[in-house]
Amino acid sequence: MELFLHQIFSGLATGAIYAAVALAVVMIFLAIDHFNFAQGEMAMFSTFICWALIDAGLPYWVAFVLTIGISFAGGIAIERILFRPLHAAPVLSHIIAFLGLFFILNNGAGWIWDFTIKPMASPFPEGSISGLIGYHEIGMIGIVLIMLALLYLFFRYTSVGLAMRAAAQNPESAKLCGISVGWMIALGWGMASAIGAVGGILIAPVVFLEPNMMLGILLYGFAAAIVGGITNPAGAVAGGFMVGVLENLVGTYIPFVGSELKLTVALVLIISVLMVKPSGLFGRTTVTRV
Amino acid sequence: MAVMLQVEDLAAYYGPTKVLHGISFTLEEGGITTILGANGAGKTTTLRAVCGMVRATGKVTLAGEAISGLTTESVARRGVAHVPEGRGTFTRLSTEENLRLGAISRRDHDAVEADLERMYNYFPVLRERRLQQAGTLSGGEQQMLAIARALMLRPRLMLLDEPSFGLAPLIVREMFRILRRINEEERVSMLLVEQNAALALDLADTAYLLETGRVAMSGPAKEIVADEQVRRSYLGY
Ligand SMILES: Nc1ncnc2c1ncn2[C@@H]1O[C@H](COP(=O)(O)OP(=O)(O)OP(=O)(O)O)[C@@H](O)[C@H]1O
Numbered sequence A: 001m002e003l004f005l006h007q008i009f010s011g012l013a014t015g016a017i018y019a020a021v022a023l024a025v026v027m028i029f030l031a032i033d034h035f036n037f038a039q040g041e042m043a044m045f046s047t048f049i050c051w052a053l054i055d056a057g058l059p060y061w062v063a064f065v066l067t068i069g070i071s072f073a074g075g076i077a078i079e080r081i082l083f084r085p086l087h088a089a090p091v092l093s094h095i096i097a098f099l100g101l102f103f104i105l106n107n108g109a110g111w112i113w114d115f116t117i118k119p120m121a122s123p124f125p126e127g128s129i130s131g132l133i134g135y136h137e138i139g140m141i142g143i144v145l146i147m148l149a150l151l152y153l154f155f156r157y158t159s160v161g162l163a164m165r166a167a168a169q170n171p172e173s174a175k176l177c178g179i180s181v182g183w184m185i186a187l188g189w190g191m192a193s194a195i196g197a198v199g200g201i202l203i204a205p206v207v208f209l210e211p212n213m214m215l216g217i218l219l220y221g222f223a224a225a226i227v228g229g230i231t232n233p234a235g236a237v238a239g240g241f242m243v244g245v246l247e248n249l250v251g252t253y254i255p256f257v258g259s260e261l262k263l264t265v266a267l268v269l270i271i272s273v274l275m276v277k278p279s280g281l282f283g284r285t286t287v288t289r290v
Numbered sequence B: 001m002a003v004m005l006q007v008e009d010l011a012a013y014y015g016p017t018k019v020l021h022g023i024s025f026t027l028e029e030g031g032i033t034t035i036l037g038a039n040g041a042g043k044t045t046t047l048r049a050v051c052g053m054v055r056a057t058g059k060v061t062l063a064g065e066a067i068s069g070l071t072t073e074s075v076a077r078r079g080v081a082h083v084p085e086g087r088g089t090f091t092r093l094s095t096e097e098n099l100r101l102g103a104i105s106r107r108d109h110d111a112v113e114a115d116l117e118r119m120y121n122y123f124p125v126l127r128e129r130r131l132q133q134a135g136t137l138s139g140g141e142q143q144m145l146a147i148a149r150a151l152m153l154r155p156r157l158m159l160l161d162e163p164s165f166g167l168a169p170l171i172v173r174e175m176f177r178i179l180r181r182i183n184e185e186e187r188v189s190m191l192l193v194e195q196n197a198a199l200a201l202d203l204a205d206t207a208y209l210l211e212t213g214r215v216a217m218s219g220p221a222k223e224i225v226a227d228e229q230v231r232r233s234y235l236g237y
Protein backbone atom coordinates (compact mmCIF):
# COMPACT_ATOMS: atom_id res chain seq x y z
CA MET A 1 0.00 0.00 0.00
CA GLU A 2 2.81 2.35 0.99
CA LEU A 3 4.60 1.56 -2.26
CA PHE A 4 1.42 2.00 -4.27
CA LEU A 5 0.72 5.45 -2.79
CA HIS A 6 4.31 6.42 -3.33
CA GLN A 7 4.14 5.43 -6.99
CA ILE A 8 0.89 7.35 -7.47
CA PHE A 9 2.35 10.52 -6.03
CA SER A 10 5.62 10.32 -7.88
CA GLY A 11 3.55 9.58 -10.98
CA LEU A 12 1.59 12.78 -10.39
CA ALA A 13 4.85 14.66 -10.03
CA THR A 14 6.26 13.50 -13.36
CA GLY A 15 2.73 13.83 -14.74
CA ALA A 16 2.88 17.56 -13.99
CA ILE A 17 5.92 17.78 -16.28
CA TYR A 18 4.10 16.04 -19.09
CA ALA A 19 1.02 18.13 -18.46
CA ALA A 20 2.98 21.36 -18.87
CA VAL A 21 4.48 20.18 -22.14
CA ALA A 22 1.14 18.80 -23.34
CA LEU A 23 -0.49 22.16 -22.67
CA ALA A 24 1.99 23.85 -24.99
CA VAL A 25 1.48 21.11 -27.58
CA VAL A 26 -2.30 21.63 -27.52
CA MET A 27 -1.89 25.39 -27.66
CA ILE A 28 0.13 25.22 -30.87
CA PHE A 29 -2.19 22.58 -32.30
CA LEU A 30 -5.15 24.90 -31.74
CA ALA A 31 -3.32 27.64 -33.61
CA ILE A 32 -1.76 25.76 -36.54
CA ASP A 33 -3.58 22.44 -36.66
CA HIS A 34 -0.47 20.28 -36.42
CA PHE A 35 2.35 19.40 -34.05
CA ASN A 36 5.43 21.49 -33.50
CA PHE A 37 8.31 19.02 -33.33
CA ALA A 38 10.62 21.75 -32.07
CA GLN A 39 8.38 22.57 -29.12
CA GLY A 40 10.66 20.80 -26.64
CA GLU A 41 13.74 22.58 -27.93
CA MET A 42 11.99 25.93 -27.67
CA ALA A 43 11.18 25.17 -24.04
CA MET A 44 14.77 24.05 -23.41
CA PHE A 45 16.14 27.25 -24.96
CA SER A 46 13.82 29.38 -22.83
CA THR A 47 14.98 27.52 -19.74
CA PHE A 48 18.59 28.34 -20.60
CA ILE A 49 17.64 32.00 -20.95
CA CYS A 50 16.06 31.87 -17.48
CA TRP A 51 19.15 30.14 -16.09
CA ALA A 52 21.42 32.75 -17.67
CA LEU A 53 19.35 35.60 -16.23
CA ILE A 54 19.51 34.06 -12.75
CA ASP A 55 23.21 33.41 -13.24
CA ALA A 56 23.63 37.09 -14.11
CA GLY A 57 22.23 37.94 -10.69
CA LEU A 58 18.53 38.58 -11.26
CA PRO A 59 16.09 37.38 -8.58
CA TYR A 60 14.31 34.13 -9.51
CA TRP A 61 10.85 35.51 -10.14
CA VAL A 62 12.14 38.48 -12.12
CA ALA A 63 14.04 36.09 -14.37
CA PHE A 64 10.96 33.87 -14.57
CA VAL A 65 8.66 36.65 -15.76
CA LEU A 66 11.30 38.11 -18.08
CA THR A 67 11.84 34.69 -19.67
CA ILE A 68 8.13 34.26 -20.28
CA GLY A 69 8.06 37.64 -22.01
CA ILE A 70 11.12 36.84 -24.12
CA SER A 71 9.70 33.41 -25.05
CA PHE A 72 6.38 34.93 -26.04
CA ALA A 73 8.10 37.42 -28.34
CA GLY A 74 10.43 34.69 -29.62
CA GLY A 75 7.48 32.42 -30.48
CA ILE A 76 5.85 35.20 -32.47
CA ALA A 77 9.15 35.97 -34.21
CA ILE A 78 9.63 32.32 -35.19
CA GLU A 79 6.16 32.23 -36.74
CA ARG A 80 6.61 35.52 -38.59
CA ILE A 81 10.11 34.81 -39.87
CA LEU A 82 10.14 31.06 -40.43
CA PHE A 83 6.60 29.75 -40.82
CA ARG A 84 4.62 32.70 -42.18
CA PRO A 85 6.41 32.57 -45.55
CA LEU A 86 5.66 28.84 -45.69
CA HIS A 87 1.98 29.05 -44.93
CA ALA A 88 0.86 27.88 -48.36
CA ALA A 89 3.69 25.37 -48.75
CA PRO A 90 3.17 21.59 -48.53
CA VAL A 91 3.33 19.79 -45.19
CA LEU A 92 6.77 18.41 -46.00
CA SER A 93 8.25 21.91 -46.07
CA HIS A 94 6.80 22.52 -42.63
CA ILE A 95 8.38 19.34 -41.29
CA ILE A 96 11.74 20.39 -42.70
CA ALA A 97 11.32 23.80 -41.08
CA PHE A 98 10.49 22.15 -37.75
CA LEU A 99 13.58 19.97 -38.02
CA GLY A 100 15.69 22.98 -38.91
CA LEU A 101 14.36 24.86 -35.92
CA PHE A 102 15.00 21.81 -33.75
CA PHE A 103 18.68 21.64 -34.66
CA ILE A 104 19.23 25.40 -34.59
CA LEU A 105 17.91 25.60 -31.05
CA ASN A 106 19.57 22.40 -29.86
CA ASN A 107 23.00 23.21 -31.28
CA GLY A 108 22.57 26.90 -30.55
CA ALA A 109 22.03 26.16 -26.87
CA GLY A 110 25.02 23.80 -26.86
CA TRP A 111 27.17 26.42 -28.56
CA ILE A 112 26.18 29.29 -26.26
CA TRP A 113 25.95 27.42 -22.95
CA ASP A 114 27.86 24.20 -23.82
CA PHE A 115 26.61 20.69 -23.27
CA THR A 116 27.53 20.27 -19.60
CA ILE A 117 24.70 19.78 -17.16
CA LYS A 118 23.68 22.90 -15.26
CA PRO A 119 21.89 22.88 -11.93
CA MET A 120 18.65 24.86 -12.11
CA ALA A 121 17.22 26.43 -8.97
CA SER A 122 13.73 25.70 -7.74
CA PRO A 123 11.63 28.54 -6.33
CA PHE A 124 10.07 26.14 -3.84
CA PRO A 125 11.54 24.92 -0.54
CA GLU A 126 13.38 21.62 -0.44
CA GLY A 127 11.86 18.59 1.23
CA SER A 128 8.63 16.74 0.91
CA ILE A 129 5.37 15.83 2.60
CA SER A 130 5.99 12.57 4.51
CA GLY A 131 8.32 11.41 1.76
CA LEU A 132 5.44 11.06 -0.69
CA ILE A 133 5.68 14.19 -2.81
CA GLY A 134 8.17 17.03 -2.81
CA TYR A 135 7.32 20.71 -2.41
CA HIS A 136 8.75 21.41 -5.84
CA GLU A 137 6.39 18.87 -7.38
CA ILE A 138 3.42 20.33 -5.51
CA GLY A 139 4.39 23.80 -6.69
CA MET A 140 4.73 22.48 -10.24
CA ILE A 141 1.27 20.92 -10.17
CA GLY A 142 -0.11 24.18 -8.77
CA ILE A 143 1.46 26.29 -11.51
CA VAL A 144 0.24 23.95 -14.26
CA LEU A 145 -3.29 24.18 -12.88
CA ILE A 146 -3.04 27.98 -12.67
CA MET A 147 -1.91 28.14 -16.32
CA LEU A 148 -4.82 25.94 -17.28
CA ALA A 149 -7.28 28.19 -15.44
CA LEU A 150 -5.81 31.31 -17.08
CA LEU A 151 -6.06 29.72 -20.51
CA TYR A 152 -9.64 28.75 -19.86
CA LEU A 153 -10.54 32.29 -18.81
CA PHE A 154 -8.69 33.73 -21.80
CA PHE A 155 -10.42 31.55 -24.39
CA ARG A 156 -13.82 31.67 -22.72
CA TYR A 157 -14.15 35.31 -21.75
CA THR A 158 -11.92 37.55 -23.87
CA SER A 159 -12.63 38.62 -27.40
CA VAL A 160 -9.06 37.87 -28.51
CA GLY A 161 -9.57 34.34 -27.20
CA LEU A 162 -12.81 34.06 -29.14
CA ALA A 163 -11.11 35.40 -32.27
CA MET A 164 -8.33 32.82 -31.90
CA ARG A 165 -10.81 29.96 -31.62
CA ALA A 166 -12.71 31.26 -34.65
CA ALA A 167 -9.54 31.63 -36.72
CA ALA A 168 -8.48 28.06 -35.97
CA GLN A 169 -11.90 26.58 -36.73
CA ASN A 170 -12.90 28.40 -39.84
CA PRO A 171 -10.19 30.75 -41.16
CA GLU A 172 -12.22 31.90 -44.14
CA SER A 173 -15.24 32.91 -42.05
CA ALA A 174 -12.97 34.48 -39.47
CA LYS A 175 -11.48 36.75 -42.14
CA LEU A 176 -14.98 37.74 -43.22
CA CYS A 177 -15.55 38.85 -39.62
CA GLY A 178 -12.49 41.10 -39.89
CA ILE A 179 -10.16 38.85 -37.89
CA SER A 180 -6.52 38.86 -38.96
CA VAL A 181 -6.02 35.09 -39.04
CA GLY A 182 -2.26 35.40 -39.59
CA TRP A 183 -1.79 37.34 -36.36
CA MET A 184 -3.96 34.90 -34.44
CA ILE A 185 -1.63 32.10 -35.53
CA ALA A 186 1.39 34.15 -34.48
CA LEU A 187 -0.26 34.81 -31.13
CA GLY A 188 -0.81 31.06 -30.73
CA TRP A 189 2.91 30.51 -31.32
CA GLY A 190 3.76 33.17 -28.75
CA MET A 191 1.47 31.64 -26.14
CA ALA A 192 2.68 28.10 -26.80
CA SER A 193 6.25 29.27 -26.50
CA ALA A 194 5.52 31.04 -23.20
CA ILE A 195 3.70 28.00 -21.77
CA GLY A 196 6.56 25.77 -22.89
CA ALA A 197 8.98 28.12 -21.13
CA VAL A 198 7.13 27.78 -17.85
CA GLY A 199 7.17 24.00 -18.33
CA GLY A 200 10.89 23.93 -19.06
CA ILE A 201 11.79 26.15 -16.10
CA LEU A 202 9.82 23.88 -13.75
CA ILE A 203 11.14 20.66 -15.24
CA ALA A 204 14.82 21.64 -15.21
CA PRO A 205 15.32 21.32 -11.42
CA VAL A 206 14.06 17.72 -11.72
CA VAL A 207 15.85 16.49 -14.83
CA PHE A 208 18.83 18.89 -14.92
CA LEU A 209 19.40 21.53 -17.51
CA GLU A 210 21.20 20.54 -20.70
CA PRO A 211 20.41 20.88 -24.42
CA ASN A 212 18.90 17.40 -24.70
CA MET A 213 16.76 17.58 -21.59
CA MET A 214 13.45 17.64 -23.48
CA LEU A 215 13.97 14.71 -25.84
CA GLY A 216 12.08 12.00 -23.98
CA ILE A 217 9.76 14.43 -22.24
CA LEU A 218 8.35 15.84 -25.46
CA LEU A 219 7.32 12.36 -26.52
CA TYR A 220 5.42 11.92 -23.26
CA GLY A 221 3.94 15.40 -23.75
CA PHE A 222 2.66 14.35 -27.18
CA ALA A 223 1.29 11.15 -25.65
CA ALA A 224 -0.49 13.12 -22.94
CA ALA A 225 -1.94 15.59 -25.42
CA ILE A 226 -3.20 12.85 -27.70
CA VAL A 227 -4.60 10.77 -24.86
CA GLY A 228 -6.41 13.81 -23.45
CA GLY A 229 -7.74 15.06 -26.75
CA ILE A 230 -5.47 17.22 -28.84
CA THR A 231 -7.84 20.20 -28.95
CA ASN A 232 -8.69 20.23 -25.27
CA PRO A 233 -6.27 21.97 -22.84
CA ALA A 234 -7.93 20.49 -19.74
CA GLY A 235 -7.88 17.04 -21.34
CA ALA A 236 -4.17 17.45 -22.08
CA VAL A 237 -3.39 18.27 -18.47
CA ALA A 238 -5.47 15.31 -17.26
CA GLY A 239 -3.72 13.20 -19.92
CA GLY A 240 -0.35 14.35 -18.56
CA PHE A 241 -1.15 13.21 -15.04
CA MET A 242 -2.58 9.92 -16.34
CA VAL A 243 0.49 9.14 -18.42
CA GLY A 244 2.74 9.99 -15.48
CA VAL A 245 0.88 7.76 -13.03
CA LEU A 246 0.38 4.92 -15.49
CA GLU A 247 4.03 4.93 -16.49
CA ASN A 248 5.05 4.59 -12.85
CA LEU A 249 2.56 1.88 -11.98
CA VAL A 250 3.34 -0.19 -15.03
CA GLY A 251 7.09 0.19 -14.42
CA THR A 252 6.68 -0.97 -10.81
CA TYR A 253 4.08 -3.71 -11.03
CA ILE A 254 4.60 -5.33 -14.38
CA PRO A 255 8.03 -6.88 -13.92
CA PHE A 256 9.21 -7.22 -17.51
CA VAL A 257 8.50 -3.56 -18.30
CA GLY A 258 10.85 -2.07 -15.75
CA SER A 259 12.41 1.29 -16.53
CA GLU A 260 13.77 0.40 -19.97
CA LEU A 261 10.41 -0.17 -21.59
CA LYS A 262 8.65 2.80 -20.01
CA LEU A 263 8.92 4.85 -23.19
CA THR A 264 7.32 2.02 -25.14
CA VAL A 265 4.42 2.19 -22.73
CA ALA A 266 3.79 5.76 -23.78
CA LEU A 267 3.66 4.79 -27.43
CA VAL A 268 1.40 1.80 -26.79
CA LEU A 269 -0.87 4.11 -24.85
CA ILE A 270 -1.10 6.61 -27.74
CA ILE A 271 -1.96 3.91 -30.22
CA SER A 272 -4.54 2.19 -28.02
CA VAL A 273 -6.37 5.42 -27.28
CA LEU A 274 -6.37 6.47 -30.91
CA MET A 275 -7.79 3.10 -31.90
CA VAL A 276 -10.63 3.22 -29.40
CA LYS A 277 -11.35 6.92 -29.43
CA PRO A 278 -9.69 8.87 -32.26
CA SER A 279 -10.49 12.27 -30.76
CA GLY A 280 -8.80 11.38 -27.44
CA LEU A 281 -10.39 10.56 -24.11
CA PHE A 282 -11.68 14.08 -23.53
CA GLY A 283 -11.73 15.31 -27.10
CA ARG A 284 -15.00 16.53 -28.44
CA THR A 285 -16.37 15.01 -31.58
CA THR A 286 -18.23 17.72 -33.37
CA VAL A 287 -21.80 17.15 -34.30
CA THR A 288 -22.32 18.88 -37.58
CA ARG A 289 -25.29 19.17 -39.80
CA VAL A 290 -24.95 20.35 -43.35
CA MET B 1 -26.83 59.88 -55.54
CA ALA B 2 -23.56 58.58 -54.14
CA VAL B 3 -22.14 55.29 -55.31
CA MET B 4 -21.51 52.61 -52.66
CA LEU B 5 -19.79 50.01 -54.80
CA GLN B 6 -18.20 50.48 -58.18
CA VAL B 7 -16.78 47.44 -59.95
CA GLU B 8 -14.84 47.95 -63.18
CA ASP B 9 -13.51 45.29 -65.49
CA LEU B 10 -13.31 42.64 -62.78
CA ALA B 11 -11.65 39.37 -63.79
CA ALA B 12 -11.11 36.43 -61.42
CA TYR B 13 -9.11 33.21 -61.53
CA TYR B 14 -9.03 29.84 -59.81
CA GLY B 15 -5.47 28.74 -60.42
CA PRO B 16 -4.91 29.25 -64.14
CA THR B 17 -8.63 29.13 -64.98
CA LYS B 18 -10.26 32.47 -65.67
CA VAL B 19 -13.90 32.40 -64.56
CA LEU B 20 -14.83 36.11 -64.61
CA HIS B 21 -14.03 37.89 -67.85
CA GLY B 22 -14.13 41.55 -66.97
CA ILE B 23 -17.47 42.48 -65.47
CA SER B 24 -18.55 45.96 -64.41
CA PHE B 25 -21.44 47.11 -62.28
CA THR B 26 -22.52 49.85 -59.91
CA LEU B 27 -24.43 49.81 -56.65
CA GLU B 28 -26.01 53.06 -55.43
CA GLU B 29 -25.74 53.97 -51.76
CA GLY B 30 -28.79 52.56 -50.01
CA GLY B 31 -29.66 50.53 -53.09
CA ILE B 32 -30.13 46.82 -53.66
CA THR B 33 -28.54 45.25 -56.71
CA THR B 34 -29.11 41.64 -57.59
CA ILE B 35 -26.89 39.37 -59.63
CA LEU B 36 -28.72 36.54 -61.36
CA GLY B 37 -27.50 33.71 -63.52
CA ALA B 38 -27.37 29.97 -64.02
CA ASN B 39 -25.28 27.61 -61.88
CA GLY B 40 -21.60 28.21 -62.52
CA ALA B 41 -22.17 31.64 -64.09
CA GLY B 42 -19.75 33.25 -61.60
CA LYS B 43 -22.09 34.87 -59.08
CA THR B 44 -20.32 33.53 -56.01
CA THR B 45 -16.96 34.31 -57.56
CA THR B 46 -18.04 37.93 -58.09
CA LEU B 47 -18.82 38.34 -54.40
CA ARG B 48 -15.59 36.58 -53.43
CA ALA B 49 -13.59 38.83 -55.74
CA VAL B 50 -15.09 41.95 -54.18
CA CYS B 51 -13.74 40.94 -50.76
CA GLY B 52 -10.37 39.66 -51.81
CA MET B 53 -11.04 35.95 -51.44
CA VAL B 54 -9.90 34.97 -54.95
CA ARG B 55 -7.15 36.19 -57.25
CA ALA B 56 -8.65 39.02 -59.24
CA THR B 57 -7.78 41.96 -61.44
CA GLY B 58 -9.79 45.09 -62.13
CA LYS B 59 -10.94 47.94 -59.95
CA VAL B 60 -13.27 47.78 -56.96
CA THR B 61 -14.20 51.03 -55.23
CA LEU B 62 -16.13 51.23 -51.96
CA ALA B 63 -17.69 54.63 -51.32
CA GLY B 64 -14.88 56.32 -53.21
CA GLU B 65 -12.03 54.27 -51.71
CA ALA B 66 -10.19 51.71 -53.84
CA ILE B 67 -10.39 48.33 -52.09
CA SER B 68 -9.02 46.04 -54.79
CA GLY B 69 -5.97 44.20 -53.49
CA LEU B 70 -6.91 44.61 -49.83
CA THR B 71 -7.00 41.53 -47.60
CA THR B 72 -10.39 40.01 -46.83
CA GLU B 73 -10.21 41.13 -43.20
CA SER B 74 -9.47 44.76 -44.16
CA VAL B 75 -12.42 44.79 -46.54
CA ALA B 76 -14.63 43.46 -43.73
CA ARG B 77 -13.33 46.14 -41.35
CA ARG B 78 -14.39 48.77 -43.87
CA GLY B 79 -17.99 47.71 -43.30
CA VAL B 80 -18.53 45.02 -45.91
CA ALA B 81 -20.39 42.00 -44.48
CA HIS B 82 -20.39 38.88 -46.62
CA VAL B 83 -22.94 36.11 -46.03
CA PRO B 84 -21.03 33.39 -47.84
CA GLU B 85 -22.26 30.45 -49.83
CA GLY B 86 -22.41 27.53 -47.37
CA ARG B 87 -23.18 29.90 -44.48
CA GLY B 88 -19.69 29.93 -42.92
CA THR B 89 -20.90 28.82 -39.49
CA PHE B 90 -18.35 28.41 -36.70
CA THR B 91 -19.75 24.98 -35.95
CA ARG B 92 -18.00 24.30 -32.63
CA LEU B 93 -18.91 27.67 -31.14
CA SER B 94 -22.24 28.61 -29.62
CA THR B 95 -24.86 30.58 -31.50
CA GLU B 96 -24.16 33.64 -29.39
CA GLU B 97 -20.40 33.37 -29.92
CA ASN B 98 -21.06 33.25 -33.66
CA LEU B 99 -23.04 36.47 -33.38
CA ARG B 100 -20.37 38.15 -31.26
CA LEU B 101 -17.76 37.23 -33.88
CA GLY B 102 -19.72 39.24 -36.41
CA ALA B 103 -19.11 42.32 -34.27
CA ILE B 104 -15.58 41.47 -33.18
CA SER B 105 -13.94 44.32 -35.10
CA ARG B 106 -16.27 46.90 -33.51
CA ARG B 107 -15.23 49.01 -30.53
CA ASP B 108 -18.66 50.32 -29.43
CA HIS B 109 -19.32 47.56 -26.90
CA ASP B 110 -22.63 48.86 -25.53
CA ALA B 111 -24.08 49.12 -29.02
CA VAL B 112 -22.95 45.54 -29.70
CA GLU B 113 -25.01 44.30 -26.75
CA ALA B 114 -28.02 46.22 -28.07
CA ASP B 115 -27.51 44.77 -31.54
CA LEU B 116 -27.37 41.26 -30.10
CA GLU B 117 -30.76 41.87 -28.58
CA ARG B 118 -31.99 43.28 -31.89
CA MET B 119 -30.90 40.12 -33.74
CA TYR B 120 -32.75 37.95 -31.23
CA ASN B 121 -35.85 40.01 -31.93
CA TYR B 122 -35.42 39.65 -35.70
CA PHE B 123 -34.81 35.89 -35.36
CA PRO B 124 -36.42 34.62 -32.13
CA VAL B 125 -35.33 31.05 -32.83
CA LEU B 126 -31.70 32.16 -32.41
CA ARG B 127 -32.47 33.31 -28.88
CA GLU B 128 -33.80 29.85 -28.08
CA ARG B 129 -30.59 28.34 -29.46
CA ARG B 130 -28.35 30.92 -27.80
CA LEU B 131 -26.01 28.53 -26.00
CA GLN B 132 -26.30 25.62 -28.40
CA GLN B 133 -23.33 24.52 -30.50
CA ALA B 134 -23.97 26.26 -33.83
CA GLY B 135 -23.11 23.15 -35.86
CA THR B 136 -26.19 21.45 -34.43
CA LEU B 137 -28.57 24.13 -35.71
CA SER B 138 -30.78 23.19 -38.66
CA GLY B 139 -29.79 24.40 -42.11
CA GLY B 140 -32.37 27.16 -42.05
CA GLU B 141 -31.37 28.25 -38.56
CA GLN B 142 -27.74 28.42 -39.67
CA GLN B 143 -28.78 30.58 -42.62
CA MET B 144 -30.52 32.98 -40.24
CA LEU B 145 -27.44 32.90 -38.04
CA ALA B 146 -25.24 33.80 -41.03
CA ILE B 147 -27.38 36.81 -41.86
CA ALA B 148 -27.58 37.92 -38.24
CA ARG B 149 -23.79 37.50 -37.90
CA ALA B 150 -23.28 39.73 -40.93
CA LEU B 151 -25.65 42.36 -39.51
CA MET B 152 -23.68 42.39 -36.25
CA LEU B 153 -20.92 44.19 -38.14
CA ARG B 154 -23.32 47.12 -38.69
CA PRO B 155 -22.28 46.95 -42.34
CA ARG B 156 -22.49 49.69 -44.93
CA LEU B 157 -22.68 47.02 -47.60
CA MET B 158 -23.95 43.46 -47.38
CA LEU B 159 -23.00 40.78 -49.87
CA LEU B 160 -25.63 38.06 -49.73
CA ASP B 161 -24.97 34.74 -51.45
CA GLU B 162 -28.29 32.93 -51.82
CA PRO B 163 -29.77 33.89 -48.45
CA SER B 164 -32.91 31.89 -49.21
CA PHE B 165 -30.97 28.66 -49.73
CA GLY B 166 -32.55 25.76 -47.84
CA LEU B 167 -35.22 27.84 -46.16
CA ALA B 168 -38.94 27.05 -46.08
CA PRO B 169 -41.05 29.43 -48.24
CA LEU B 170 -42.64 31.08 -45.24
CA ILE B 171 -39.24 31.77 -43.67
CA VAL B 172 -37.89 33.06 -46.98
CA ARG B 173 -40.65 35.66 -47.14
CA GLU B 174 -39.99 36.64 -43.53
CA MET B 175 -36.26 36.93 -44.24
CA PHE B 176 -36.78 39.13 -47.29
CA ARG B 177 -39.11 41.32 -45.23
CA ILE B 178 -36.32 41.71 -42.68
CA LEU B 179 -33.76 42.48 -45.40
CA ARG B 180 -36.02 45.18 -46.85
CA ARG B 181 -36.53 46.66 -43.40
CA ILE B 182 -32.78 46.73 -42.74
CA ASN B 183 -32.22 48.34 -46.12
CA GLU B 184 -34.85 51.01 -45.51
CA GLU B 185 -34.29 51.74 -41.83
CA GLU B 186 -30.52 51.46 -41.66
CA ARG B 187 -29.66 52.40 -45.23
CA VAL B 188 -27.53 49.25 -45.68
CA SER B 189 -26.70 48.76 -49.35
CA MET B 190 -27.02 45.20 -50.59
CA LEU B 191 -25.55 43.09 -53.33
CA LEU B 192 -27.79 40.06 -53.60
CA VAL B 193 -27.13 36.77 -55.38
CA GLU B 194 -30.22 34.59 -55.61
CA GLN B 195 -31.59 31.49 -57.26
CA ASN B 196 -35.09 32.72 -56.54
CA ALA B 197 -35.15 35.36 -59.31
CA ALA B 198 -38.73 36.45 -58.69
CA LEU B 199 -38.05 37.30 -55.06
CA ALA B 200 -34.72 38.95 -55.83
CA LEU B 201 -36.17 41.15 -58.58
CA ASP B 202 -38.96 42.15 -56.25
CA LEU B 203 -36.52 43.29 -53.58
CA ALA B 204 -33.79 44.81 -55.78
CA ASP B 205 -33.83 48.06 -57.71
CA THR B 206 -31.17 47.02 -60.22
CA ALA B 207 -30.36 43.66 -61.77
CA TYR B 208 -27.43 42.14 -63.63
CA LEU B 209 -27.59 38.88 -65.52
CA LEU B 210 -24.39 36.86 -65.58
CA GLU B 211 -23.61 34.30 -68.22
CA THR B 212 -20.33 32.32 -67.98
CA GLY B 213 -18.44 35.14 -66.34
CA ARG B 214 -19.81 38.02 -68.42
CA VAL B 215 -22.65 40.47 -67.93
CA ALA B 216 -25.27 39.36 -70.45
CA MET B 217 -27.82 42.00 -69.58
CA SER B 218 -28.56 44.64 -66.97
CA GLY B 219 -31.14 47.23 -66.07
CA PRO B 220 -33.69 48.35 -63.50
CA ALA B 221 -35.25 45.31 -61.82
CA LYS B 222 -38.74 46.42 -62.82
CA GLU B 223 -37.88 46.42 -66.50
CA ILE B 224 -36.28 43.01 -66.34
CA VAL B 225 -39.36 41.58 -64.65
CA ALA B 226 -41.55 43.17 -67.29
CA ASP B 227 -39.56 41.77 -70.20
CA GLU B 228 -41.24 38.45 -70.77
CA GLN B 229 -38.62 37.16 -73.17
CA VAL B 230 -35.76 37.79 -70.76
CA ARG B 231 -37.77 36.16 -68.03
CA ARG B 232 -38.37 33.05 -70.12
CA SER B 233 -34.90 32.59 -71.55
CA TYR B 234 -32.76 33.62 -68.57
CA LEU B 235 -34.84 33.28 -65.47
CA GLY B 236 -37.11 30.39 -66.31
CA TYR B 237 -40.41 31.62 -64.97
N1 LIG C 1 -12.54 26.63 -55.94
C1 LIG C 1 -12.70 26.53 -57.28
N2 LIG C 1 -11.73 26.00 -58.05
C2 LIG C 1 -11.87 25.91 -59.39
N3 LIG C 1 -12.94 26.34 -60.06
C3 LIG C 1 -13.94 26.89 -59.36
C4 LIG C 1 -13.88 27.01 -57.93
N4 LIG C 1 -15.01 27.59 -57.51
C5 LIG C 1 -15.75 27.80 -58.62
N5 LIG C 1 -15.11 27.40 -59.72
C6 LIG C 1 -15.61 27.51 -61.10
O1 LIG C 1 -15.89 28.87 -61.37
C7 LIG C 1 -17.09 29.00 -62.09
C8 LIG C 1 -18.02 29.96 -61.38
O2 LIG C 1 -18.37 29.42 -60.13
P1 LIG C 1 -19.29 30.18 -59.09
O3 LIG C 1 -19.23 29.41 -57.81
O4 LIG C 1 -18.91 31.60 -59.05
O5 LIG C 1 -20.74 30.01 -59.74
P2 LIG C 1 -22.15 30.48 -59.22
O6 LIG C 1 -22.71 31.39 -60.23
O7 LIG C 1 -22.07 30.98 -57.85
O8 LIG C 1 -22.96 29.10 -59.25
P3 LIG C 1 -24.10 28.53 -58.25
O9 LIG C 1 -25.38 29.13 -58.67
O10 LIG C 1 -24.08 27.05 -58.54
O11 LIG C 1 -23.70 28.85 -56.88
C9 LIG C 1 -17.65 27.60 -62.24
O12 LIG C 1 -17.38 27.17 -63.56
C10 LIG C 1 -16.90 26.77 -61.25
O13 LIG C 1 -16.70 25.47 -61.74
Ligand SMILES: [Mg+2]
Binding pocket: B043, B044, B045, B085
Ligand atom coordinates in the same frame (compact mmCIF):
# COMPACT_ATOMS: atom_id res chain seq x y z
MG1 LIG D 1 -22.76 30.29 -56.02
